[in-house]
Amino acid sequence: RKEVEQDPGPFNVPEGATVAFNCTYSNSASQSFFWYRQDCRKEPKLLMSVYSSGNEDGRFTAQLNRASQYISLLIRDSKLSDSATYLCVVNRRGSTLGRLYFGRGTQLTVWP
Amino acid sequence: EAGVTQSPTHLIKTRGQQVTLRCSPISGHTSVYWYQQALGLGLQFLLWYDEGEERNRGNFPPRFSGRQFPNYSSELNVNALELEDSALYLCASENRGRNQPQHFGDGTRLSIL
Numbered sequence: 001r002k003e004v005e006q007d008p009g010p011f012n013v014p015e016g017a018t019v020a021f022n023c024t025y026s027n028s029a030s031q032s033f034f035w036y037r038q039d040c041r042k043e044p045k046l047l048m049s050v051y052s053s054g055n056e057d058g059r060f061t062a063q064l065n066r067a068s069q070y071i072s073l074l075i076r077d078s079k080l081s082d083s084a085t086y087l088c089v090v091n092r093r094g095s096t097l098g099r100l101y102f103g104r105g106t107q108l109t110v111w112p
Numbered sequence: 113e114a115g116v117t118q119s120p121t122h123l124i125k126t127r128g129q130q131v132t133l134r135c136s137p138i139s140g141h142t143s144v145y146w147y148q149q150a151l152g153l154g155l156q157f158l159l160w161y162d163e164g165e166e167r168n169r170g171n172f173p174p175r176f177s178g179r180q181f182p183n184y185s186s187e188l189n190v191n192a193l194e195l196e197d198s199a200l201y202l203c204a205s206e207n208r209g210r211n212q213p214q215h216f217g218d219g220t221r222l223s224i225l
Contacts, residue, residue: 034213043202043216044155087155089213099145099168100204100214104154 001026006088006103013110017078021106023071023088030101032091033064035073037084038105044087047073078110114139116205116217124223125193133188133220137205143167144186145206145214146178150199158201161186162208190222198224 006023013019025033033050048055050062050071061074071088088103117136125131137144146158157170161180169176175191184205190197200221204214 032213041200041221043200043219046213046215049213099157099160102155 003027003092003101004088004090004103006086006106008104008106010107010109013078013108015078015080015110015112017110018074018076019078019108020075021073021086021088021108023073023103025069025071025088025090025101027090027092028066028069030069030090030092033062033071034089034091034100035060035062035071036087036089036102038087039084044102047086075108078108080110080112083108083110116203116215118201118203118217118220120220121218122221122223124225126225127193127195129193130189130191131193131222133190133201133203133222134185135188135203135205135217136185137203138207138215141205141207141215142184143206143208144180144184145204146186146188147202147204148172148199149202149219150196155202159188193224195224198222 004025035047036044037047038044048057050064054063059076063072085105085107087105090101119134143162145160147155149155160168164180178188180186200219202219204216206214
């Protein structure tokens with residue numbers, strides 16, 4: 001089983017729509033969680049960290065459910081500029097580990 | 113504050129050649145990570161350096177190697193290049209405090225002919 005699994009999509013939504021992405025992780029020792037966005041042929045950029053109590057940044061809301069090992073990202077009032085691939089990222093630390101585990105990404109296209 | 117910088121931006125090589133990619137982390141970051149992203153695929157972890165030492169490596173053959181210098185910059189070396197090495201190579205740096213995210217450079221796009 002992969003460390004991080006995401007629905008690859010693609011999600012095609014009109015401007016103004018609300019869209020939600022889900023992600024599951026396999027290792028309960030995972031300690032920190034992030035959403036990155038990656039534009040075509042560009043580097044991943046941090047969108048937001050995900051905190052246990054859930055957190056919001058403008059139109060973006062992230063949720064974490066440790067019991068179910070599940071992370072979500074909600075985008076409200078979608079903009080054309082939100083079109084990108086969204087990567088769910090999990091960080092698991094240990095004596096020899098210390099790297100991020102990336103999901104394959106969920107592709108979002110927002111159309112006019 | 114300058115972000116993670118990588119060089120070169122683009123590179124074209126032929127099979128069997130060797131290549132060196134470079135990365136400068138964000139000032140104050142001691143950890144550097146290297147990833148490979150082939151076209152249409154997800155990020156594959158290559159190497160992790162921290163405080164000048166290799167801490168972990170992904171499932172890549174030994175012809176992928178690297179090092180980290182005292183100023184925390186890093187090099188990724190790939191020997192005996194193969195066609196399937198064509199990819200975007202991303203470097204990320206991290207402040208090894210608790211729950212810190214990684215920050216990526218723009219990447220080096222390597223094409224093997």
